[in-house]
Amino acid sequence: MGDILFRQVFSTYIESGLPLIVAMDNGHQMGNVGHALIAIGRTRTTDELIDNLAVSEELDTDLKSIIGQKDIQFFDNDDIPGRFVFIDDNMPPYQLQHFETPALHYNNPNWKTCRISEFVAPLHPRMYLEAVAAKVYIKKLLLGGMFPIANGTEIFVRLFLTSNRSYKDYLARNVSFSATVREFITNMLMPEFIWVAEISDKANIKRRQAYGLFILDATEPDLNRHSKLIFGGYKNIFYYWNEEKSEIVKNYLASGSFSIYVNNLKGF
Numbered sequence: 001m002g003d004i005l006f007r008q009v010f011s012t013y014i015e016s017g018l019p020l021i022v023a024m025d026n027g028h029q030m031g032n033v034g035h036a037l038i039a040i041g042r043t044r045t046t047d048e049l050i051d052n053l054a055v056s057e058e059l060d061t062d063l064k065s066i067i068g069q070k071d072i073q074f075f076d077n078d079d080i081p082g083r084f085v086f087i088d089d090n091m092p093p094y095q096l097q098h099f100e101t102p103a104l105h106y107n108n109p110n111w112k113t114c115r116i117s118e119f120v121a122p123l124h125p126r127m128y129l130e131a132v133a134a135k136v137y138i139k140k141l142l143l144g145g146m147f148p149i150a151n152g153t154e155i156f157v158r159l160f161l162t163s164n165r166s167y168k169d170y171l172a173r174n175v176s177f178s179a180t181v182r183e184f185i186t187n188m189l190m191p192e193f194i195w196v197a198e199i200s201d202k203a204n205i206k207r208r209q210a211y212g213l214f215i216l217d218a219t220e221p222d223l224n225r226h227s228k229l230i231f232g233g234y235k236n237i238f239y240y241w242n243e244e245k246s247e248i249v250k251n252y253l254a255s256g257s258f259s260i261y262v263n264n265l266k267g268f
Helices: 003-015 047-051 061-069 131-143 164-173 180-185 204-207
Strands: 022-025 033-044 073-076 085-088 095-097 115-120 153-162 193-200 212-217 229-234 237-242 246-252
Touching: 003 022, 003 131, 003 153, 022 153, 047 131, 061 131, 115 131, 131 153, 131 212, 131 229, 131 246, 153 164, 153 204, 164 180, 164 193, 193 204
Parallel strands: 073 153
Antiparallel strands: 022 033, 022 115, 033 085, 085 095, 153 193, 193 212, 212 229, 229 237, 237 246
16 A cells, blocks of 8 residues: 555544554664554644645546546545644543654654554454445446536535444534435445545535535455446436445435545544
């Protein structure tokens, strides 16, 4: 896994509200420092961070080709260069550091250069769909021709993991959703854990608004089937998986914009 992807996955699980066990070391400088700490969150996502966010570097060759051909400006929430909240037993709690420099609060120069080498996310044993596969699948659905994405479109994607119960509770209380969309999704059968991707652009995400939504079954063991798709909607088109027919069904429903989900972490 490359450095960019490694950081993105770390950010995705933090955005999901999960505490991560983190290993850091200075082995890249042939040092012998090694230490474990816990990451429990991130700092507030400000408008300035969103404004300064660079276009995401796409690693999938097929997606990179589509994005290039249609001149799409693709931004990933996991690329926002904010700081993460670390609990380090050598230091006072709540150290705020960037992913690339998790030990910058140390005075010792050998410790300062430590980098994150590994992390462990406390996932349920039946969660088979991990963050990288979930994001690639959503991107391919969104950009692969199923939705009318115009040339030059700006897209901002925010991916996170949550529970079925928490998300449906949010939907039931979120009056920014159209009543029809809210009722349709809350009545759908879902597993205990789901991946959620909110689709927006820079201007709307700064207002905490999105206009596209994808929900995936995080417990789906067959990663090659579309059965992991629970709901995939962008503007006035949405798709869902029909288990009886074993096929994706297309429908039309104007969802409009809606308030993003902030129940995992505060301060977006």
